[in-house]
Amino acid sequence: MKAEKTPQSSRRQFLKKACGAGVGMAAGVSGLSRAWAITPTGDDTDAAEMPLRPFGNSGVKVPILGLGGSLNFLNRQLLLGQALKMGVRYWDTADNYSGGRSEEGIGAYFSKHPEDRKRVFLVTKTGATSPEGMERSLEDSLKRLKTDHVDLYLLHGLSRVAGVIDDVTRGWVEKTKADGRIRLFGFSTHRNMAACLAQAGRLGWLDGIMLTYNYRLMADEDMTRAVDACVRAGIGLIAMKTQGRAFSFGGGGRGEELVQHFLDRGLTKHQARLKAVWENSQISGICSHMDNMTILKENVTAARDRTLLGDRDRRLLKRHARRTASAYCAGCGDICESRLDDPVPVADVMRCLMYAHSYNDYQMAREAFARLPSGIRSRLLQTDFSAAEQLCPQRIAIGKVMRRAAEDLGYSPV
Ligand code: SF4
Secondary structure (H helix, E strand, O other): OOOOOOOOOOHHHHHHOOOOOOOOOOOOOOOOOOOOOOOOOOOOOOHHHOOEEEOOOOOOEEEOEEEEOOOOHHHOHHHHHHHHHOOOOEEEOOOOHHHHHHHHHHHHHHHHOHHHHHHOEEEEEEOOOOHHHHHHHHHHHHHHHOOOOEEEEEEOOOOOOOOOOOHHHHHHHHHHHHOOOEEEEEEEEOOOHHHHHHHHHHHOOOOEEEEEOOOOOOOOHHHHHHHHHHHHOOOEEEEEOOOOOOOOOOOOOOOHHHHHHHHHOOOOHHHHHHHHHHOOOOOOEEEEEOOOHHHHHHHHHHHHOOOOOOHHHHHHHHHHHHHOHHHOOOOOHHHHHOOOOOOOOHHHHHHHHHHHHOOOOHHHHHHHHHOOOOOHHHHHHHOOOHHHHHHOOOOOOHHHHHHHHHHHHOOOOO
């Protein structure tokens, strides 16, 4: 199966046929069982236009666009079917997404369309890290997903690897791979990503990592080195949070100039941000929170389109990142949290706020906030964050933002 195609038509021509008929059927991955390959079938000419990239050294190729996010798929069955048809065959979920309804929704889809299971590269995550916990969590996930295996199993939301993934973990992973319930193993991270990647590269036996990665972070030197280390170690990388969403309050405007510039180029700013990430061929794919057909089609169009960003595009993205830096948390909690007498998970609180203010998903934000350590609300209100603010590379007014979080999120999930 080919990885990516060369440009064959202008962007205008492409947009005319976006989401329309395809260009022929891709071949299967030789030497791999069908369960490992993502193989378009007869009615999938549409899907054949989705570019694929190798996933580390696994021998698997994945579509550059995947479907993910904490979504209730029980009421998005049509979306799943359409995603598959368009070649979005990397499906990402987690044991706790939408209170289990994300996995249950995918399971409901597979119950109705059992033949589609082998066409999906299925990813789920667990909050457990002990062998007993992972075992229980995996069995529960398989039941909800109505399948006998997942293609990639991830430890969910690590902020460090040392002391979490060790030889005991490896023993469980090898046993579980051998009995066929998981194909590949790794972790997801949205805190201290560069350090996590660097540690993973040194371990040398992980298959995949899902990380926060976007136009704001990809030029960072530590991140660049860490990505290189993972690629050398054969680890497949999936980018998430690729829109680099800021809080909606404070921090340098909404980027009207950026919006207009990309519209003139025939791209939305969302498509441009996806393209910025895809331009790094070290990234196997993007896992995107696509909760409706409009976003699915917009992103699929961007994935199939071969237009490259130009120097001016990149300059504008960089300038926007600079101007709005104080409203974007880079997840480097090790920096600011080390300066606090009382432990406060600043980066996690910032992420909750991003769900609320940028995704406009207050339920997800409050659920995530409710999982933070007890007593967090009063600590947000009482802690002096001034020393932490001095170290923040994004120059965020941390104290002000933490107080806003306490006000907006500091009560029970609705
Ligand atoms: S508040 Fe600043 S230092 Fe703390 S995690 Fe966010 S960007 Fe990093």
